[in-house]
Amino acid sequence: MPETPMIKIDHVTRAYGAFKALDDASLTIQKGEFFSLLGPSGCGKTTLLRMIGGFDNPTSGTIYLDGQAMNGIPANRRPTNMVFQSYAIFPHLNVAQNVAYGLKRLRLDAVEEKRRVEEALGQVSMAHLGKRGATELSGGQRQRVALARALVMRPKVLLLDEPLSALDKKLREQMQVELRKLQQAVGITFILVTHDQYEALAMSDRIAVMFSGNIAQVATPKDIYQRPVNRQVADFVGGMNFVAAEIVGEDSGTITVETTSFGRVKTEKPVQFVTKGKAATLGIRPERLRVLWDDATDKYEIAGKVVDRHYFGEITHLIVEVPGMEQPLSVSETNNFGADDIPVGAPIRLAYDPDALVALAD
Amino acid sequence: MTIAAEGKPDDSAQQAGRPALLQSEAAQGIALISPTFLYALAMLAVPILVTFAHSFWTQNYMDIDRTFTLENYRIALTEPIYRDLLWRSLFISLTVSFVTVVLAYPIAYYISFHGGRHKGLWLFIITIPFWTSYLLRVMSWKVILGFNGVLNSGLMALGIISEPSTAFLYNTNAVIITLTHAWAAFAILPIFVSLEKVDRTLIEAATDLGDGAVRRFLRVTLPLSMPGAISALMIVMIPTVGDYVTPRLVGGKDGVMIANAIQAQFGKAANWPLGAALSVTSMVVVTAMAGATVFILRWAARQAR
Numbered sequence: 001m002p003e004t005p006m007i008k009i010d011h012v013t014r015a016y017g018a019f020k021a022l023d024d025a026s027l028t029i030q031k032g033e034f035f036s037l038l039g040p041s042g043c044g045k046t047t048l049l050r051m052i053g054g055f056d057n058p059t060s061g062t063i064y065l066d067g068q069a070m071n072g073i074p075a076n077r078r079p080t081n082m083v084f085q086s087y088a089i090f091p092h093l094n095v096a097q098n099v100a101y102g103l104k105r106l107r108l109d110a111v112e113e114k115r116r117v118e119e120a121l122g123q124v125s126m127a128h129l130g131k132r133g134a135t136e137l138s139g140g141q142r143q144r145v146a147l148a149r150a151l152v153m154r155p156k157v158l159l160l161d162e163p164l165s166a167l168d169k170k171l172r173e174q175m176q177v178e179l180r181k182l183q184q185a186v187g188i189t190f191i192l193v194t195h196d197q198y199e200a201l202a203m204s205d206r207i208a209v210m211f212s213g214n215i216a217q218v219a220t221p222k223d224i225y226q227r228p229v230n231r232q233v234a235d236f237v238g239g240m241n242f243v244a245a246e247i248v249g250e251d252s253g254t255i256t257v258e259t260t261s262f263g264r265v266k267t268e269k270p271v272q273f274v275t276k277g278k279a280a281t282l283g284i285r286p287e288r289l290r291v292l293w294d295d296a297t298d299k300y301e302i303a304g305k306v307v308d309r310h311y312f313g314e315i316t317h318l319i320v321e322v323p324g325m326e327q328p329l330s331v332s333e334t335n336n337f338g339a340d341d342i343p344v345g346a347p348i349r350l351a352y353d354p355d356a357l358v359a360l361a362d
Numbered sequence: 363m364t365i366a367a368e369g370k371p372d373d374s375a376q377q378a379g380r381p382a383l384l385q386s387e388a389a390q391g392i393a394l395i396s397p398t399f400l401y402a403l404a405m406l407a408v409p410i411l412v413t414f415a416h417s418f419w420t421q422n423y424m425d426i427d428r429t430f431t432l433e434n435y436r437i438a439l440t441e442p443i444y445r446d447l448l449w450r451s452l453f454i455s456l457t458v459s460f461v462t463v464v465l466a467y468p469i470a471y472y473i474s475f476h477g478g479r480h481k482g483l484w485l486f487i488i489t490i491p492f493w494t495s496y497l498l499r500v501m502s503w504k505v506i507l508g509f510n511g512v513l514n515s516g517l518m519a520l521g522i523i524s525e526p527s528t529a530f531l532y533n534t535n536a537v538i539i540t541l542t543h544a545w546a547a548f549a550i551l552p553i554f555v556s557l558e559k560v561d562r563t564l565i566e567a568a569t570d571l572g573d574g575a576v577r578r579f580l581r582v583t584l585p586l587s588m589p590g591a592i593s594a595l596m597i598v599m600i601p602t603v604g605d606y607v608t609p610r611l612v613g614g615k616d617g618v619m620i621a622n623a624i625q626a627q628f629g630k631a632a633n634w635p636l637g638a639a640l641s642v643t644s645m646v647v648v649t650a651m652a653g654a655t656v657f658i659l660r661w662a663a664r665q666a667r
Contacts, residue, residue, distance in 0.1 A: 076569045149567075
């Protein structure tokens with residue numbers, strides 16, 4: 001991907017009285033990137049998206065769009081378009097009229113306008129439904145119309161405000177794949193706001209994880225998941241076992257810690273890591289712990305006892321109590337080998353890869 | 363959950379004990395509206411039928427000749443005096459309703475979009491004129507528009523006119539001004555309700571797609587609040603055609619409307635059948651005019667897209 005910045009968020013703050021919805025955030029989004037703003041409700045992700053779209057203004061700081069400062073430029077003059085959470089389909093217009101809404105201002109000739117509307121409806125597989133009334137659409141269809149209505153404007157940046165949250169699970173997963181495909185086909189920069197970690201991981205080139213007005217980490221989905229910078233990110237994106245540890249050695253790039261259950265571990269130091277005394281936290285994902293069956297052994301293993309079991313169809317979550325650990329470990333194992341049949345109370349041995357252990361800032 | 367589950371058998375037992383008729387929702391609905399319905403039937407439908415019947419009869423000095431005749435309708439539709447009065451009434455009510463809606467719309471818009479926390483207070487303030495009687499409000503317009511009235515003294519004090527004008531009172535304009543004021547609140551409320559129902563995200567979406575304030579109003583807010591504007595128009599138009607008090611008090615000779623003529627037939631002229639025929643005629647004409655207005659506005663709204 002060519003590294004040309006499309007959006008630059010430069011020390012942007014949005015305050016409502018004493019409350020800062022967004023606190024001195026800086027961020028660069030590349031051209032043609034599928035970028036997600038991920039975080040719990042109230043973290044400032046929607047505020048940031050609305051400021052990029054021009055529906056809200058920064059209290060301080062500047063947003064640059066394709067090199068141009070956007071301060072004071074209203075939403076109707078920005079090269080951005082938005083897919084609203086509620087889709088905001090005009091109820092008094094049919095599908096084709098909805099899609100053509102923004103084109104009217106461009107005063108295209110009728111043939112060209114029709115061609116662009118049909119092209120946009122084609123892109124979202126709605127070509128045959130142009131005459132359908134806005135009130136006769138299903139949730140998924142409304143979402144597609146909203147998408148076509150924004151894409152037909154050929155924006156530099158497409159803003160998506162939780163576009164899939166109103167759809168049922170099956171349709172949501174299908175739309176995730178379609179949205180990703182569509183973004184790759186049109187090559188427009190997409191910025192997606194979501195609170196659904198799986199959605200962000202599945203679709204994005206990069207993700208910014210946000211908490212209470214701050215950007216905690218910006219990285220690829222894989223890095224966000226495997227190398228979270230702190231406990232909060234690790235906990236929000238997927239499940240994580242936290243292990244108390246003691247720092248025994250530290251240099252510029254790595255730290256070495258001592259734990260009761262996982263022994264001595266040398267691991268990469270996260271960027272924002274600040275040492276506070278000797279205490280540290282290690283994290284390991286539940287699926288990076290593997291059940292050792294029968295007589296199998298591993299170089300790295302720990303032993304414990306199953307205290308609870310949750311069945312999820314393709315996987316089972318085993319809650320394993322390990323002597324010397326405060327919190328029991330959560331283990332996610334596929335059911336291929338019969339993890340769903342391990343009785344509660346049974347002794348168990350688990351294998352792990354020391355590379356899967358990450359040091360986490362608090 | 364447990365409590366609800368235990369409660370259920372009791373409920374159904376109780377329901378089974380009631381007469382079957384009361385269990386159906388339709389029956390309950392009818393039972394609920396029947397007092398009002400019967401009252402409306404007795405006080406509205408029956409008098410209309412009586413009026414309708416009278417319009418085909420003839421006044422024969424003190425008695426009514428009950429042989430069928432269309433003579434009353436011939437008079438109502440061909441006599442210049444009644445035709446003119448009907449036209450004037452329609453003109454006045456059409457003007458009043460359009461002016462009222464045009465004036466009420468911005469107020470409703472302001473309350474709905476900029477009323478903030480004080481929407482309730484604003485609506486309350488609008489109802490304040492209704493704390494006095496309709497008659498008093500009409501009379502106060504007499505004070506404002508009269509020969510020695512507020513308007514004339516004001517204009518004279520400002521040096522705009524040198525002597526009191528008689529152009530304000532006792533004519534059609536006076537009737538229009540008074541009726542517009544009297545009906546304003548009735549027009550504001552339905553428009554306000556329909557503006558409240560306009561999803562604000564739609565306006566953001568229009569902005570996002572490039573519309574400025576005027577265009578998004580014309581393309582989204584106005585068409586979506588059209589049902590409210592149309593009902594406001596109807597609410598004002600239909601009763602004002604038959605208004606009797608206002609033309610009587612401020613209309614003078616030039617402001618007389620059809621209702622005054624109808625009153626004269628039932629009163630001094632003592633020709634009930636002709637009065638009835640005039641009533642029926644104006645009812646039919648009002649219905650036609652209201653229907654035509656709705657049709658034209660809907661058509662115009664479709665063209666505007």
